[in-house]
Amino acid sequence: MQPSHHRCETVVIGAGLAGISTALELLEQGRQVLLLDALPRSQCGGQANDAFGGMLLCGTPEQRRNKVQDSPELLLVDWLRVAAFDADDHWGRRWAEHYAERNKADVYDWLRQRGVSFFPAVQWVERGNFGDGNALPRYHVAWGCGRGVAQTLVRRLFEHAGLSCLFEHRVLGLEMRNGAVVGCHGRSGAGDFRIEAEHVVVCSGGINGDLARVRVHWDPLYGPYPENILNGTDPRADGALHAQVQAAGGQVVKLGRMWNYAAGIAHPEPQYPQHGLSLIPSRSALWLDASGQRIGPQPLVGGFDTHDQCKRIGHLPGQYGWQLLNWRIAIKELAISGTDSNPHFRDRKLLPLLWQLATGNRELVRWMVERCPDVLAADTLAQLAEKMVALTADGRLDPDLLGATLARYDAGIRRGPALYNDEQLRRLQQLRQWRGDRVRTCAPRPILAAGSGPLIAIRTRLISRKSMGGMLTDLHSRVLDAHGEPLPGLYAAGEAAGFGGGGISGIRSLEGTFLSNCILNGRRAAQAIAGHA
Structure with missing residues (x-):
């Protein structure tokens, strides 16, 4: 039986929050998108559907109403202190700088314009044991929690005629030609499939649902790997495409950061x-x-x-x-x-x-x-x-x-x-x-x-919850090769990319940096593809 064959301008692999944000941004730019996911359409939104829905944001009306005077500069100071970036965390740091500057406009405002609202009281999380965390309250809880955010965007997504979808289709590998990524292949209940695309965006999540992989990458900073560890992430979030990206020549870094x-x-x-x-x-x-x-x-x-x-x-x-x-x-x-x-x-x-x-x-x-x-x-x-x-x-x-x-x-x-x-x-x-x-x-x-x-x-x-390392990406969400150059045709967003740059949070998060960076990463990938980044 011959594999089914599809052609498209952009294929987005993964219909979680990063994939939804990527696809929606492209559609709003007038582009055609094929959205692909291993799960049924009813589970569109991925892990965001189960998340509490908190986001780290600064300069919002909610902060001002709570008499919190915040700024991108102060947020960045806090971020860099807790992240403790290594010398080779160049792109993680660049993404952190970008997030501090653009979170209000590119995440908060964008969500508000699309119907997402936030609980009026801003929470103060991750203060730090010695005042070395969030200097101010920044944790904004979305009304409707993570599912409310994801499903609000999903409804807008399916309004667009330029969207095609293949659910219950699992990607097993990437297609290469002349050193460029030109599509992907995999398997569905109907058989094998092959997709040809100018742009491939990997939004397939991290490794933390697969405890065997968590064990392999466990950092002894947290003691020996705990045999009594619990799993708070669906085992289908197994990071299977990390190896495929590496096989194509892309870098995957810092998987021990969780x-x-x-x-x-x-x-x-x-x-x-x-x-x-x-x-x-x-x-x-x-x-x-x-x-x-x-x-x-x-x-x-x-x-x-x-x-x-x-x-x-x-x-x-x-x-x-x-x-x-x-x-x-x-x-x-x-x-x-x-x-x-x-x-x-x-x-x-x-x-x-x-x-x-x-x-x-x-x-x-x-x-x-x-x-x-x-x-x-x-x-x-x-x-x-x-x-x-x-x-x-x-x-x-x-x-x-x-x-x-x-x-x-x-x-x-x-x-x-x-x-x-x-x-x-x-x-x-x-x-x-x-x-x-x-x-x-x-x-x-x-x-x-x-x-x-x-x-x-x-x-x-x-x-076990989230991967803070992943595919190394630049500020256009392009996956970088061993020489630090973009791998033609390949992008990554969300947890697959360590929420940006293979690890936007370094060794420690200020909390609320995960859903919001799925959105930011995905939008940056789409803007680069559309030529507006």
């Missing part, structure tokens, strides 16, 4: 092996090691430095930790990252969301306690310790040490704010100064305070 999270829990209804959920961890909880001792000497507090949290959990005995808290803290502070875990954001229901912020998310915590195997609850600390011992079955927990750790912390709270001499309590006081955090952070009270129970313990593990 953006994982330290507060993963096992999914109660797993869809694939080691399927996990990524918590937005409680700030008021005590984060303990396997023995029941507080992780320290500097306490682990969520929202300050995700990179550091992963390093510290990865080096613990057993490579897991415990968050110890109570019902009062859990209903106010606990959340799960993702679209469907945040239905009021997803469904754009402002009044129910405000009520939930004021009164607590009892439904979520009740579901976690009843369904999630890593979430335990008990009326007394002794009963909770028994459950913790039974869950891990590794003999590491010392119930007496657990009790002493909690008693010491609670005693510090009882002395009153004037005598707080604990770094976590100081951070909680700082968090509560910003209105976006005050509504999600409890005023300090002893964890064993009467009427605050039941007690809750959550076993946390590392969870």
Whole structure:
């Protein structure tokens, strides 16, 4: 049987957010596009459909309404400090500079013009353990979450007559002629196919859904590869086209750089092996090691430095930790990252969301306690310790040490704010100064305070999420060869390209840099193809 043959001006491989943004920009420039994806059309939008939908943006009306005076220059200073670029990160740094300058116009304004809006309160994430993160609140949550962003753009995409689509078509390789990429080939349910194109844009995602590849590229900075690691990314996001790009002569760099999270829990209804959920961890909880001792000497507090949290959990005995808290803290502070875990954001229901912020998310915590195997609850600390011992079955927990750790912390709270001499309590006081955090952070009270129970313990593990390295691209999203020259005909965008330049975030993200750079990368590729870059 002969392969089916298609000809087009531009083929975009991957219908996630980067691919959608690339295709939409080309269509709006009057170009013809063939959009191709291994999944059904119903899953158009890819991983963005499941994302919470936060984006790092500066100079927006939302910031101004929150009395935040930000600038591209300040954003870039923060970015360069946390990224800690190596000398060979030339293009990652160039993309960071471009993003700092253009995120408002090329991402925020572009989305607003196409019907995407943002929650009015700007969040302050990744502040840094020593003030070395985001100097200001910049995290903008899209109304409708990631799925709302993706599907808003998808609806516009399918309005264009210049769009052709091939869903359930998996690309297996690139076509080469005279040193140029001139198309791709692969397989569908109907058989083999071959596509001939002037321009090929790879938007096929990163490697982090394939834990075997994560293991190969694991950086020992995070400790040995954790055998108990969870997977927060669909295994079909396996980076299979990275090798094909390398075979064509393109560079793939820095795959050991990943953006994982330290507060993963096992999914109660797993869809694939080691399927996990990524918590937005409680700030008021005590984060303990396997023995029941507080992780320290500097306490682990969520929202300050995700990179550091992963390093510290990865080096613990057993490579897991415990968050110890109570019902009062859990209903106010606990959340799960993702679209469907945040239905009021997803469904754009402002009044129910405000009520939930004021009164607590009892439904979520009740579901976690009843369904999630890593979430335990008990009326007394002794009963909770028994459950913790039974869950891990590794003999590491010392119930007496657990009790002493909690008693010491609670005693510090009882002395009153004037005598707080604990770094976590100081951070909680700082968090509560910003209105976006005050509504999600409890005023300090002893964890064993009467009427605050039941007690809750959550076993946390590392969870694989995003690739921060990838195909090396210039500012036109052209893939570069071993000599640093553009490989004719080949472009890459989104996670496949490390969100720009093979690693726009260096070793550490300011958070919210992933969805937004899928859009920026894709638009830059389209503008270069259309001759407007």
